[in-house]
Amino acid sequence: MVDLVLHTGRPKPIESFGLQLAVAVDPFDIHHLGAGYVRIKIRQRQAPFLVAILFVRRRLDLRIEHDQRTWLFAFFLDAIKHDQTVQIADLRCGQPDAGCLVHGLQHVIGKRAQFVRQIIDGLCDFLEPRVGVQKDVAFHALDVGDGMGVCKLGLAAEADPVSLAHKIKGATTMSFDEIIDRRGTHCAKWDKMEALYGVPRDSGIAMWVADMDFRPPQVVQDALQKMLDHGVYGYFGDDSAYLAAIQWWMENRHGWKVEPDWIFTTHGLVNGTAMCVDAYTNPGDGIVLFTPVYHAFAKVINAAGRKVVECEMPNVNGRYEMDIDAWDAQMTGAEKMVILCSPHNPGGRVWTREELQGVADFARRHDLILVSDEIHHDLVMPGHTHIPMAKIEGIEDRLVMMTATTKTFNIAGSHSGNVIIPDPDLRAKFGARMLALGLSPNSFGLFMATAAYSPEGAAWVDDLVQYLDGNRQLFDEAVNAILGLASMNLEATYLAWVDFEGTGMPREEFTRRVEKDACIAVNYGPTFGKGGDSFLRFNIATPRARVEEACNRLSEALKDLQ
Numbered sequence: 001m002v003d004l005v006l007h008t009g010r011p012k013p014i015e016s017f018g019l020q021l022a023v024a025v026d027p028f029d030i031h032h033l034g035a036g037y038v039r040i041k042i043r044q045r046q047a048p049f050l051v052a053i054l055f056v057r058r059r060l061d062l063r064i065e066h067d068q069r070t071w072l073f074a075f076f077l078d079a080i081k082h083d084q085t086v087q088i089a090d091l092r093c094g095q096p097d098a099g100c101l102v103h104g105l106q107h108v109i110g111k112r113a114q115f116v117r118q119i120i121d122g123l124c125d126f127l128e129p130r131v132g133v134q135k136d137v138a139f140h141a142l143d144v145g146d147g148m149g150v151c152k153l154g155l156a157a158e159a160d161p162v163s164l165a166h167k168i169k170g171a172t173t174m175s176f177d178e179i180i181d182r183r184g185t186h187c188a189k190w191d192k193m194e195a196l197y198g199v200p201r202d203s204g205i206a207m208w209v210a211d212m213d214f215r216p217p218q219v220v221q222d223a224l225q226k227m228l229d230h231g232v233y234g235y236f237g238d239d240s241a242y243l244a245a246i247q248w249w250m251e252n253r254h255g256w257k258v259e260p261d262w263i264f265t266t267h268g269l270v271n272g273t274a275m276c277v278d279a280y281t282n283p284g285d286g287i288v289l290f291t292p293v294y295h296a297f298a299k300v301i302n303a304a305g306r307k308v309v310e311c312e313m314p315n316v317n318g319r320y321e322m323d324i325d326a327w328d329a330q331m332t333g334a335e336k337m338v339i340l341c342s343p344h345n346p347g348g349r350v351w352t353r354e355e356l357q358g359v360a361d362f363a364r365r366h367d368l369i370l371v372s373d374e375i376h377h378d379l380v381m382p383g384h385t386h387i388p389m390a391k392i393e394g395i396e397d398r399l400v401m402m403t404a405t406t407k408t409f410n411i412a413g414s415h416s417g418n419v420i421i422p423d424p425d426l427r428a429k430f431g432a433r434m435l436a437l438g439l440s441p442n443s444f445g446l447f448m449a450t451a452a453y454s455p456e457g458a459a460w461v462d463d464l465v466q467y468l469d470g471n472r473q474l475f476d477e478a479v480n481a482i483l484g485l486a487s488m489n490l491e492a493t494y495l496a497w498v499d500f501e502g503t504g505m506p507r508e509e510f511t512r513r514v515e516k517d518a519c520i521a522v523n524y525g526p527t528f529g530k531g532g533d534s535f536l537r538f539n540i541a542t543p544r545a546r547v548e549e550a551c552n553r554l555s556e557a558l559k560d561l562q
Helices: 098-112 134-144 193-197 218-230 240-254 269-280 295-303 324-330 353-365 405-409 424-436 443-452 455-480 507-517 544-557
Strands: 002-006 014-019 022-025 036-042 047-055 073-077 113-115 127-131 150-155 263-266 286-291 307-312 335-341 369-373 399-403 417-420 495-499 535-539
Touching: 218 443, 218 455, 240 443, 240 455, 263 269, 263 424, 269 295, 269 335, 269 369, 269 399, 269 417, 269 424, 286 295, 295 307, 307 324, 324 353, 335 353, 353 369, 399 424, 405 443, 405 455, 443 455, 455 495, 455 544, 507 535, 507 544
Parallel strands: 286 307, 286 335, 335 369, 369 399
Antiparallel strands: 002 127, 014 127, 014 150, 022 073, 022 113, 036 047, 047 073, 263 417, 399 417, 495 535
16 A cells, blocks of 8 residues: 655654655756756556655755755655645555555666665655555565665654754765775785785784775765676777766866866876876976875886975974975976875875965966876865865966876776866877877776766765764874874875874884884885875774774884873
8 A cells, every 4th residue: 555645734743654765866867956857757557756856955945954065855746846735646546556666666766866764853744655565675675775664754743953964974875884804805905014014914904005994885886786787898988977977076066167178087196197297297307296295296206207306395283384485495497397285195284275376376486387186185074175276366277187086985996087187288288198108098987987976976975074084083082192193183185194203213113113013004204205204194094993993002002102
Protein backbone atom coordinates (compact mmCIF):
# COMPACT_ATOMS: atom_id res chain seq x y z
CA MET A 1 0.00 0.00 0.00
CA VAL A 2 1.26 3.45 -0.85
CA ASP A 3 -0.12 6.73 0.35
CA LEU A 4 2.10 9.76 -0.23
CA VAL A 5 0.52 12.77 1.40
CA LEU A 6 1.84 16.31 1.33
CA HIS A 7 1.29 18.76 4.16
CA THR A 8 2.22 22.32 3.33
CA GLY A 9 0.58 23.65 6.42
CA ARG A 10 1.68 22.84 9.95
CA PRO A 11 0.02 19.50 10.80
CA LYS A 12 -0.57 18.20 14.24
CA PRO A 13 2.19 15.92 15.48
CA ILE A 14 1.89 12.50 13.89
CA GLU A 15 4.08 9.47 13.41
CA SER A 16 4.63 7.84 10.05
CA PHE A 17 7.12 5.96 7.97
CA GLY A 18 8.93 7.98 5.34
CA LEU A 19 11.38 7.48 2.55
CA GLN A 20 14.50 9.56 3.01
CA LEU A 21 14.37 12.08 0.20
CA ALA A 22 16.99 14.74 1.01
CA VAL A 23 19.72 14.43 -1.56
CA ALA A 24 22.61 16.13 -3.31
CA VAL A 25 21.67 16.41 -6.98
CA ASP A 26 23.71 16.30 -10.17
CA PRO A 27 24.05 19.95 -11.31
CA PHE A 28 23.91 18.96 -14.95
CA ASP A 29 20.40 17.60 -14.44
CA ILE A 30 19.02 20.82 -13.03
CA HIS A 31 21.50 23.42 -14.28
CA HIS A 32 22.06 24.52 -10.67
CA LEU A 33 19.86 27.58 -11.19
CA GLY A 34 17.53 27.28 -8.24
CA ALA A 35 14.04 25.86 -8.36
CA GLY A 36 13.32 23.56 -11.28
CA TYR A 37 11.59 20.33 -12.14
CA VAL A 38 12.78 16.92 -13.15
CA ARG A 39 10.42 14.27 -14.54
CA ILE A 40 11.44 10.81 -13.41
CA LYS A 41 9.98 7.75 -15.09
CA ILE A 42 9.56 4.77 -12.84
CA ARG A 43 10.84 2.12 -15.15
CA GLN A 44 8.69 -0.86 -14.17
CA ARG A 45 5.43 0.98 -14.92
CA GLN A 46 6.67 4.09 -16.72
CA ALA A 47 4.59 6.04 -14.24
CA PRO A 48 5.43 9.74 -14.15
CA PHE A 49 6.62 11.06 -10.84
CA LEU A 50 7.14 14.81 -10.86
CA VAL A 51 9.66 16.04 -8.32
CA ALA A 52 10.50 19.59 -7.45
CA ILE A 53 14.06 20.57 -6.65
CA LEU A 54 14.76 23.53 -4.45
CA PHE A 55 18.28 24.87 -4.19
CA VAL A 56 18.68 25.79 -0.54
CA ARG A 57 20.55 29.04 -0.84
CA ARG A 58 19.25 31.36 1.86
CA ARG A 59 18.32 31.12 5.51
CA LEU A 60 14.65 31.59 4.71
CA ASP A 61 14.47 28.69 2.25
CA LEU A 62 12.60 25.92 4.08
CA ARG A 63 13.62 27.76 7.26
CA ILE A 64 16.96 25.99 7.02
CA GLU A 65 20.23 27.58 8.00
CA HIS A 66 22.74 26.70 5.32
CA ASP A 67 26.47 26.89 4.73
CA GLN A 68 26.56 28.62 1.34
CA ARG A 69 29.64 26.65 0.29
CA THR A 70 27.70 23.39 0.49
CA TRP A 71 25.55 22.56 -2.49
CA LEU A 72 22.61 20.78 -0.96
CA PHE A 73 19.19 20.29 -2.44
CA ALA A 74 15.89 19.21 -0.99
CA PHE A 75 13.56 17.00 -3.01
CA PHE A 76 9.87 17.42 -2.41
CA LEU A 77 6.68 16.70 -4.30
CA ASP A 78 5.42 18.97 -7.05
CA ALA A 79 2.33 19.54 -5.00
CA ILE A 80 4.35 21.64 -2.56
CA LYS A 81 2.91 24.67 -4.33
CA HIS A 82 -0.58 23.79 -3.17
CA ASP A 83 -2.13 24.82 0.11
CA GLN A 84 -3.90 21.55 0.83
CA THR A 85 -3.07 17.89 1.25
CA VAL A 86 -2.59 16.29 -2.16
CA GLN A 87 -2.61 12.63 -3.08
CA ILE A 88 -0.56 11.58 -6.10
CA ALA A 89 -2.76 9.44 -8.34
CA ASP A 90 0.13 8.36 -10.52
CA LEU A 91 1.40 6.23 -7.67
CA ARG A 92 -1.80 4.19 -7.80
CA CYS A 93 -2.63 4.60 -4.15
CA GLY A 94 -3.82 1.36 -2.62
CA GLN A 95 -3.22 -0.72 -5.73
CA PRO A 96 -1.51 -4.13 -5.48
CA ASP A 97 1.38 -3.05 -7.72
CA ALA A 98 2.28 -0.05 -5.56
CA GLY A 99 5.30 -1.81 -4.08
CA CYS A 100 6.75 -2.31 -7.53
CA LEU A 101 6.31 1.37 -8.33
CA VAL A 102 8.08 2.44 -5.17
CA HIS A 103 10.87 -0.01 -5.85
CA GLY A 104 11.29 1.47 -9.33
CA LEU A 105 11.34 4.97 -7.87
CA GLN A 106 14.10 3.94 -5.51
CA HIS A 107 16.17 2.59 -8.39
CA VAL A 108 15.84 5.74 -10.48
CA ILE A 109 16.48 8.23 -7.69
CA GLY A 110 19.16 6.01 -6.22
CA LYS A 111 21.21 6.34 -9.39
CA ARG A 112 20.80 10.11 -9.38
CA ALA A 113 21.38 11.02 -5.79
CA GLN A 114 23.41 10.59 -2.66
CA PHE A 115 21.01 9.79 0.13
CA VAL A 116 21.35 11.35 3.53
CA ARG A 117 20.98 8.83 6.35
CA GLN A 118 18.92 10.89 8.78
CA ILE A 119 16.15 13.37 8.02
CA ILE A 120 15.05 15.12 11.18
CA ASP A 121 11.66 16.39 12.20
CA GLY A 122 12.27 20.04 11.41
CA LEU A 123 13.42 19.34 7.87
CA CYS A 124 10.48 17.11 7.01
CA ASP A 125 7.66 19.09 8.53
CA PHE A 126 6.48 20.02 5.03
CA LEU A 127 6.44 16.46 3.70
CA GLU A 128 4.77 13.32 5.00
CA PRO A 129 5.42 10.35 2.75
CA ARG A 130 3.86 7.12 4.04
CA VAL A 131 5.09 4.10 2.14
CA GLY A 132 4.12 0.51 2.92
CA VAL A 133 7.26 -1.26 1.83
CA GLN A 134 8.07 -3.11 5.02
CA LYS A 135 7.35 -6.49 3.48
CA ASP A 136 10.22 -6.17 0.95
CA VAL A 137 12.66 -3.93 2.83
CA ALA A 138 15.41 -6.50 2.36
CA PHE A 139 14.93 -6.36 -1.40
CA HIS A 140 15.17 -2.55 -1.37
CA ALA A 141 18.22 -2.53 0.86
CA LEU A 142 20.03 -4.83 -1.55
CA ASP A 143 19.71 -2.37 -4.40
CA VAL A 144 19.60 1.01 -2.72
CA GLY A 145 21.74 0.52 0.40
CA ASP A 146 21.19 1.17 4.06
CA GLY A 147 21.01 4.92 3.45
CA MET A 148 17.65 4.46 1.70
CA GLY A 149 15.90 2.38 4.32
CA VAL A 150 12.52 3.23 5.79
CA CYS A 151 12.75 5.42 8.87
CA LYS A 152 10.27 6.53 11.49
CA LEU A 153 9.60 10.24 11.55
CA GLY A 154 7.79 12.37 14.06
CA LEU A 155 6.49 15.41 12.19
CA ALA A 156 6.33 18.47 14.42
CA ALA A 157 3.68 21.15 14.33
CA GLU A 158 6.22 23.90 14.94
CA ALA A 159 9.73 23.08 13.78
CA ASP A 160 12.75 25.11 14.79
CA PRO A 161 15.18 26.16 12.07
CA VAL A 162 17.74 23.44 11.51
CA SER A 163 21.10 23.19 9.79
CA LEU A 164 20.94 20.81 6.86
CA ALA A 165 24.73 20.95 6.57
CA HIS A 166 25.06 19.78 10.17
CA LYS A 167 22.72 16.86 9.60
CA ILE A 168 24.83 15.34 6.84
CA LYS A 169 28.08 15.42 8.79
CA GLY A 170 29.37 11.87 8.96
CA ALA A 171 26.54 10.71 6.69
CA THR A 172 28.74 9.93 3.71
CA THR A 173 28.91 6.40 2.36
CA MET A 174 32.14 5.80 4.25
CA SER A 175 33.63 6.59 7.63
CA PHE A 176 36.87 8.54 7.89
CA ASP A 177 37.51 6.55 11.08
CA GLU A 178 37.74 3.27 9.17
CA ILE A 179 41.22 1.77 9.25
CA ILE A 180 42.07 0.61 5.73
CA ASP A 181 45.16 -1.59 5.43
CA ARG A 182 47.08 -0.26 2.43
CA ARG A 183 50.09 -2.48 2.88
CA GLY A 184 50.78 -4.86 0.03
CA THR A 185 48.74 -2.78 -2.46
CA HIS A 186 51.67 -1.15 -4.29
CA CYS A 187 51.15 1.87 -2.05
CA ALA A 188 54.23 4.11 -2.01
CA LYS A 189 53.32 5.59 1.34
CA TRP A 190 53.10 2.30 3.24
CA ASP A 191 55.01 -0.22 1.12
CA LYS A 192 58.17 1.88 0.71
CA MET A 193 58.57 3.32 4.21
CA GLU A 194 60.71 0.49 5.54
CA ALA A 195 63.15 0.60 2.63
CA LEU A 196 63.44 4.39 2.70
CA TYR A 197 63.14 5.20 6.39
CA GLY A 198 63.82 1.98 8.22
CA VAL A 199 60.35 2.17 9.80
CA PRO A 200 58.97 -1.38 10.25
CA ARG A 201 56.24 -2.30 7.82
CA ASP A 202 54.20 -4.18 10.41
CA SER A 203 54.31 -1.71 13.30
CA GLY A 204 55.17 1.61 11.67
CA ILE A 205 52.89 4.56 10.89
CA ALA A 206 53.27 6.15 7.45
CA MET A 207 52.90 9.94 7.71
CA TRP A 208 55.06 11.07 4.81
CA VAL A 209 53.63 10.86 1.25
CA ALA A 210 50.89 13.47 0.78
CA ASP A 211 47.95 11.23 0.06
CA MET A 212 45.13 10.25 2.41
CA ASP A 213 44.26 6.92 4.00
CA PHE A 214 40.59 7.40 3.05
CA ARG A 215 38.56 6.09 0.15
CA PRO A 216 37.30 8.74 -2.28
CA PRO A 217 33.60 9.67 -2.33
CA GLN A 218 31.16 7.04 -3.52
CA VAL A 219 30.35 9.08 -6.63
CA VAL A 220 33.95 8.51 -7.79
CA GLN A 221 33.79 4.81 -6.98
CA ASP A 222 30.54 4.57 -8.95
CA ALA A 223 32.13 6.21 -11.99
CA LEU A 224 34.92 3.66 -11.96
CA GLN A 225 32.46 0.81 -11.47
CA LYS A 226 30.50 2.01 -14.48
CA MET A 227 33.68 1.83 -16.56
CA LEU A 228 34.39 -1.68 -15.27
CA ASP A 229 30.85 -2.81 -15.96
CA HIS A 230 31.12 -1.58 -19.53
CA GLY A 231 34.43 -3.37 -19.88
CA VAL A 232 35.87 -1.59 -22.93
CA TYR A 233 38.73 0.83 -22.25
CA GLY A 234 39.24 2.69 -25.50
CA TYR A 235 40.40 6.20 -26.30
CA PHE A 236 38.53 8.98 -24.49
CA GLY A 237 36.35 11.26 -26.60
CA ASP A 238 34.02 14.21 -25.99
CA ASP A 239 35.46 15.97 -22.95
CA SER A 240 32.58 18.47 -22.71
CA ALA A 241 31.19 17.02 -19.46
CA TYR A 242 34.68 16.88 -17.97
CA LEU A 243 35.40 20.52 -18.84
CA ALA A 244 31.96 21.60 -17.64
CA ALA A 245 32.58 19.89 -14.29
CA ILE A 246 35.84 21.80 -13.85
CA GLN A 247 34.08 25.06 -14.74
CA TRP A 248 31.27 24.34 -12.29
CA TRP A 249 33.64 23.53 -9.45
CA MET A 250 35.87 26.55 -9.91
CA GLU A 251 32.95 28.94 -10.14
CA ASN A 252 30.84 27.52 -7.34
CA ARG A 253 33.59 26.56 -4.90
CA HIS A 254 36.08 29.32 -5.62
CA GLY A 255 34.19 32.12 -7.36
CA TRP A 256 36.45 31.83 -10.39
CA LYS A 257 34.96 31.71 -13.87
CA VAL A 258 37.03 29.55 -16.23
CA GLU A 259 36.59 29.16 -19.99
CA PRO A 260 36.86 25.60 -21.32
CA ASP A 261 39.58 26.44 -23.84
CA TRP A 262 41.84 27.63 -21.01
CA ILE A 263 42.09 24.09 -19.60
CA PHE A 264 44.89 21.61 -20.28
CA THR A 265 45.10 18.18 -18.66
CA THR A 266 48.51 16.90 -17.60
CA HIS A 267 49.71 13.73 -15.85
CA GLY A 268 49.38 15.34 -12.44
CA LEU A 269 50.77 18.68 -11.32
CA VAL A 270 54.40 17.65 -10.96
CA ASN A 271 54.15 16.94 -14.68
CA GLY A 272 52.28 20.24 -15.05
CA THR A 273 55.14 22.06 -13.30
CA ALA A 274 57.70 20.35 -15.54
CA MET A 275 55.68 21.35 -18.60
CA CYS A 276 55.65 24.99 -17.48
CA VAL A 277 59.41 24.95 -16.91
CA ASP A 278 59.91 23.41 -20.36
CA ALA A 279 57.51 25.75 -22.17
CA TYR A 280 58.47 29.09 -20.65
CA THR A 281 62.17 28.90 -19.67
CA ASN A 282 65.51 27.82 -21.09
CA PRO A 283 68.42 25.88 -19.58
CA GLY A 284 70.33 28.07 -17.15
CA ASP A 285 67.36 30.34 -16.37
CA GLY A 286 66.58 31.08 -12.74
CA ILE A 287 63.25 29.97 -11.23
CA VAL A 288 62.22 31.54 -7.94
CA LEU A 289 60.84 29.47 -5.07
CA PHE A 290 59.61 30.85 -1.73
CA THR A 291 61.13 28.34 0.65
CA PRO A 292 60.61 26.11 2.46
CA VAL A 293 58.26 24.74 -0.17
CA TYR A 294 57.09 21.50 -1.83
CA HIS A 295 60.24 19.56 -2.65
CA ALA A 296 59.18 18.35 -6.11
CA PHE A 297 59.51 21.88 -7.51
CA ALA A 298 63.29 21.95 -6.97
CA LYS A 299 63.69 18.41 -8.27
CA VAL A 300 61.94 19.26 -11.54
CA ILE A 301 63.84 22.55 -11.94
CA ASN A 302 67.22 20.96 -11.36
CA ALA A 303 66.46 18.01 -13.61
CA ALA A 304 65.57 20.42 -16.43
CA GLY A 305 68.92 22.20 -16.15
CA ARG A 306 67.46 25.38 -14.67
CA LYS A 307 68.65 27.13 -11.52
CA VAL A 308 66.65 27.17 -8.27
CA VAL A 309 66.60 30.65 -6.72
CA GLU A 310 65.56 30.27 -3.08
CA CYS A 311 63.82 33.21 -1.44
CA GLU A 312 63.48 32.19 2.19
CA MET A 313 60.29 33.15 3.99
CA PRO A 314 60.67 34.53 7.51
CA ASN A 315 59.02 32.50 10.26
CA VAL A 316 57.30 35.12 12.37
CA ASN A 317 55.96 33.67 15.61
CA GLY A 318 55.25 30.31 14.02
CA ARG A 319 53.76 31.67 10.79
CA TYR A 320 55.39 32.20 7.42
CA GLU A 321 55.22 35.68 5.95
CA MET A 322 56.28 37.32 2.70
CA ASP A 323 59.43 39.47 2.59
CA ILE A 324 59.07 41.06 -0.83
CA ASP A 325 61.65 43.80 -0.23
CA ALA A 326 64.36 41.27 0.61
CA TRP A 327 63.45 39.17 -2.40
CA ASP A 328 63.54 42.18 -4.72
CA ALA A 329 67.17 42.67 -3.66
CA GLN A 330 67.99 39.05 -4.55
CA MET A 331 66.90 39.32 -8.17
CA THR A 332 69.67 39.50 -10.79
CA GLY A 333 67.68 39.59 -14.01
CA ALA A 334 68.46 35.96 -14.84
CA GLU A 335 65.17 34.78 -13.30
CA LYS A 336 62.35 33.97 -15.70
CA MET A 337 59.70 32.30 -13.55
CA VAL A 338 58.36 32.21 -10.01
CA ILE A 339 56.37 29.27 -8.63
CA LEU A 340 53.93 29.97 -5.79
CA CYS A 341 52.42 27.24 -3.63
CA SER A 342 48.96 28.45 -2.62
CA PRO A 343 47.83 27.29 -0.09
CA HIS A 344 51.34 26.72 1.13
CA ASN A 345 52.91 23.30 1.52
CA PRO A 346 54.43 22.61 4.03
CA GLY A 347 53.55 25.63 6.20
CA GLY A 348 49.79 25.47 5.70
CA ARG A 349 49.39 29.19 5.03
CA VAL A 350 46.35 30.56 3.22
CA TRP A 351 47.72 33.69 1.62
CA THR A 352 45.79 36.94 2.05
CA ARG A 353 44.71 39.10 -0.86
CA GLU A 354 47.40 41.62 0.05
CA GLU A 355 50.09 38.92 0.05
CA LEU A 356 48.93 37.57 -3.30
CA GLN A 357 48.91 41.06 -4.76
CA GLY A 358 52.47 41.49 -3.49
CA VAL A 359 53.57 38.32 -5.31
CA ALA A 360 51.79 39.45 -8.49
CA ASP A 361 53.52 42.84 -8.34
CA PHE A 362 56.86 41.10 -7.67
CA ALA A 363 56.38 38.95 -10.78
CA ARG A 364 55.53 41.97 -12.90
CA ARG A 365 58.46 44.05 -11.64
CA HIS A 366 60.93 41.32 -12.53
CA ASP A 367 59.15 40.18 -15.70
CA LEU A 368 58.51 36.67 -14.37
CA ILE A 369 55.98 34.08 -15.47
CA LEU A 370 53.94 33.27 -12.36
CA VAL A 371 52.93 29.63 -11.91
CA SER A 372 50.46 29.26 -9.05
CA ASP A 373 50.13 25.67 -7.79
CA GLU A 374 46.77 25.57 -5.99
CA ILE A 375 46.37 21.83 -5.58
CA HIS A 376 45.42 22.22 -1.88
CA HIS A 377 42.82 24.93 -2.52
CA ASP A 378 39.85 22.76 -1.45
CA LEU A 379 41.45 21.66 1.83
CA VAL A 380 41.08 24.90 3.77
CA MET A 381 40.35 24.84 7.48
CA PRO A 382 37.22 26.49 8.91
CA GLY A 383 37.66 30.22 9.40
CA HIS A 384 39.93 30.66 6.36
CA THR A 385 39.18 31.36 2.70
CA HIS A 386 41.41 30.58 -0.25
CA ILE A 387 41.68 33.27 -2.94
CA PRO A 388 42.70 32.05 -6.41
CA MET A 389 45.62 34.00 -7.84
CA ALA A 390 43.49 34.39 -10.98
CA LYS A 391 41.30 36.82 -9.01
CA ILE A 392 44.22 39.17 -8.38
CA GLU A 393 44.38 42.17 -10.70
CA GLY A 394 47.17 42.84 -13.15
CA ILE A 395 48.60 39.33 -13.46
CA GLU A 396 46.53 37.56 -16.11
CA ASP A 397 48.99 38.12 -18.96
CA ARG A 398 51.75 36.20 -17.12
CA LEU A 399 49.73 33.75 -15.00
CA VAL A 400 49.52 29.96 -15.18
CA MET A 401 47.12 28.30 -12.72
CA MET A 402 47.40 24.66 -11.63
CA THR A 403 44.61 22.72 -9.92
CA ALA A 404 43.65 19.06 -9.56
CA THR A 405 41.07 16.67 -8.16
CA THR A 406 43.83 14.32 -7.04
CA LYS A 407 44.70 15.94 -3.70
CA THR A 408 41.14 16.91 -2.83
CA PHE A 409 39.55 13.52 -3.46
CA ASN A 410 42.53 11.25 -2.76
CA ILE A 411 42.85 9.96 -6.32
CA ALA A 412 46.54 10.75 -6.91
CA GLY A 413 46.97 7.42 -8.68
CA SER A 414 44.85 8.75 -11.54
CA HIS A 415 47.74 11.11 -12.40
CA SER A 416 45.48 13.84 -13.66
CA GLY A 417 45.91 17.58 -13.19
CA ASN A 418 44.76 20.80 -14.81
CA VAL A 419 46.91 23.64 -16.08
CA ILE A 420 44.57 26.58 -16.64
CA ILE A 421 45.91 29.50 -18.70
CA PRO A 422 43.78 32.62 -19.31
CA ASP A 423 46.31 34.40 -21.58
CA PRO A 424 46.14 33.28 -25.25
CA ASP A 425 49.88 33.72 -25.93
CA LEU A 426 50.92 31.68 -22.89
CA ARG A 427 48.25 29.15 -23.80
CA ALA A 428 49.62 28.76 -27.33
CA LYS A 429 53.16 28.12 -26.05
CA PHE A 430 51.97 25.53 -23.57
CA GLY A 431 49.75 23.82 -26.11
CA ALA A 432 52.60 23.62 -28.60
CA ARG A 433 54.81 21.79 -26.08
CA MET A 434 51.98 19.41 -25.18
CA LEU A 435 51.56 18.61 -28.86
CA ALA A 436 55.29 18.19 -29.45
CA LEU A 437 55.60 15.74 -26.58
CA GLY A 438 52.49 13.77 -27.59
CA LEU A 439 50.82 14.19 -24.20
CA SER A 440 47.18 13.28 -23.63
CA PRO A 441 45.23 12.34 -20.49
CA ASN A 442 44.11 8.88 -19.44
CA SER A 443 40.39 8.15 -19.49
CA PHE A 444 40.28 6.87 -15.90
CA GLY A 445 41.44 10.23 -14.56
CA LEU A 446 38.91 12.13 -16.65
CA PHE A 447 35.96 10.00 -15.55
CA MET A 448 37.03 10.24 -11.90
CA ALA A 449 37.47 14.02 -12.07
CA THR A 450 34.11 14.51 -13.78
CA ALA A 451 32.38 12.53 -11.05
CA ALA A 452 34.28 14.21 -8.22
CA TYR A 453 33.52 17.77 -9.30
CA SER A 454 29.84 17.47 -8.37
CA PRO A 455 27.52 18.33 -5.46
CA GLU A 456 28.08 14.82 -4.10
CA GLY A 457 31.80 15.42 -4.22
CA ALA A 458 31.39 18.84 -2.62
CA ALA A 459 29.41 17.41 0.31
CA TRP A 460 32.13 14.78 0.83
CA VAL A 461 34.85 17.46 0.81
CA ASP A 462 32.97 19.50 3.41
CA ASP A 463 32.80 16.46 5.67
CA LEU A 464 36.47 15.71 5.00
CA VAL A 465 37.63 19.20 5.95
CA GLN A 466 35.72 19.02 9.22
CA TYR A 467 37.37 15.69 9.98
CA LEU A 468 40.82 16.96 9.07
CA ASP A 469 40.28 19.97 11.31
CA GLY A 470 39.53 17.60 14.18
CA ASN A 471 42.75 15.72 13.44
CA ARG A 472 44.62 19.02 13.33
CA GLN A 473 43.33 20.06 16.74
CA LEU A 474 44.20 16.69 18.26
CA PHE A 475 47.69 16.62 16.74
CA ASP A 476 48.56 20.23 17.60
CA GLU A 477 47.38 19.93 21.19
CA ALA A 478 49.44 16.78 21.76
CA VAL A 479 52.57 17.90 19.92
CA ASN A 480 52.64 21.39 21.38
CA ALA A 481 52.44 19.83 24.86
CA ILE A 482 55.84 18.21 24.26
CA LEU A 483 58.55 20.55 25.51
CA GLY A 484 60.58 22.00 22.64
CA LEU A 485 58.15 21.08 19.83
CA ALA A 486 56.00 23.55 17.92
CA SER A 487 53.43 22.52 15.30
CA MET A 488 52.80 25.39 12.89
CA ASN A 489 49.14 26.38 12.83
CA LEU A 490 47.51 24.82 9.78
CA GLU A 491 45.22 27.14 7.84
CA ALA A 492 45.01 24.63 4.98
CA THR A 493 46.30 21.22 3.81
CA TYR A 494 46.61 18.10 5.98
CA LEU A 495 50.38 18.38 6.35
CA ALA A 496 51.54 19.34 9.85
CA TRP A 497 54.89 21.16 9.91
CA VAL A 498 56.59 20.57 13.23
CA ASP A 499 59.60 22.54 14.46
CA PHE A 500 62.03 20.60 16.72
CA GLU A 501 64.46 23.49 17.23
CA GLY A 502 63.31 24.03 20.80
CA THR A 503 64.51 20.56 21.79
CA GLY A 504 68.12 21.62 21.37
CA MET A 505 68.79 18.32 19.60
CA PRO A 506 70.72 18.01 16.35
CA ARG A 507 68.55 17.08 13.38
CA GLU A 508 69.92 13.54 13.28
CA GLU A 509 68.86 12.90 16.88
CA PHE A 510 65.26 14.10 16.73
CA THR A 511 64.83 12.35 13.38
CA ARG A 512 66.16 9.11 14.87
CA ARG A 513 63.72 9.31 17.76
CA VAL A 514 60.76 9.82 15.44
CA GLU A 515 61.76 7.02 13.08
CA LYS A 516 63.37 4.46 15.40
CA ASP A 517 61.66 5.04 18.74
CA ALA A 518 58.22 6.21 17.62
CA CYS A 519 58.30 4.17 14.37
CA ILE A 520 56.80 7.00 12.31
CA ALA A 521 57.85 7.74 8.72
CA VAL A 522 57.85 11.49 7.99
CA ASN A 523 59.29 13.95 5.47
CA TYR A 524 62.60 15.62 6.30
CA GLY A 525 62.55 19.41 6.56
CA PRO A 526 65.74 20.13 4.57
CA THR A 527 64.20 18.62 1.42
CA PHE A 528 61.85 21.62 1.34
CA GLY A 529 64.70 24.09 0.97
CA LYS A 530 66.04 26.94 3.08
CA GLY A 531 64.26 27.34 6.39
CA GLY A 532 63.37 23.69 6.80
CA ASP A 533 66.38 22.35 8.70
CA SER A 534 64.73 21.96 12.10
CA PHE A 535 61.38 20.68 10.80
CA LEU A 536 59.66 17.40 10.05
CA ARG A 537 56.40 17.13 8.07
CA PHE A 538 53.62 14.84 9.32
CA ASN A 539 50.65 13.77 7.18
CA ILE A 540 47.54 13.76 9.43
CA ALA A 541 45.05 12.67 6.72
CA THR A 542 44.53 9.32 8.35
CA PRO A 543 41.94 7.89 10.76
CA ARG A 544 41.90 9.74 14.07
CA ALA A 545 42.85 6.69 16.09
CA ARG A 546 46.08 6.51 14.11
CA VAL A 547 46.78 10.22 14.69
CA GLU A 548 46.24 9.69 18.40
CA GLU A 549 48.58 6.69 18.39
CA ALA A 550 51.25 8.73 16.60
CA CYS A 551 50.92 11.48 19.21
CA ASN A 552 51.31 8.95 22.02
CA ARG A 553 54.40 7.52 20.38
CA LEU A 554 55.96 10.95 19.94
CA SER A 555 55.29 11.78 23.57
CA GLU A 556 56.94 8.54 24.68
CA ALA A 557 59.93 8.98 22.34
CA LEU A 558 60.55 12.47 23.75
CA LYS A 559 59.49 11.85 27.35
CA ASP A 560 62.87 12.92 28.72
CA LEU A 561 62.02 16.46 27.60
CA GLN A 562 58.89 16.66 29.71
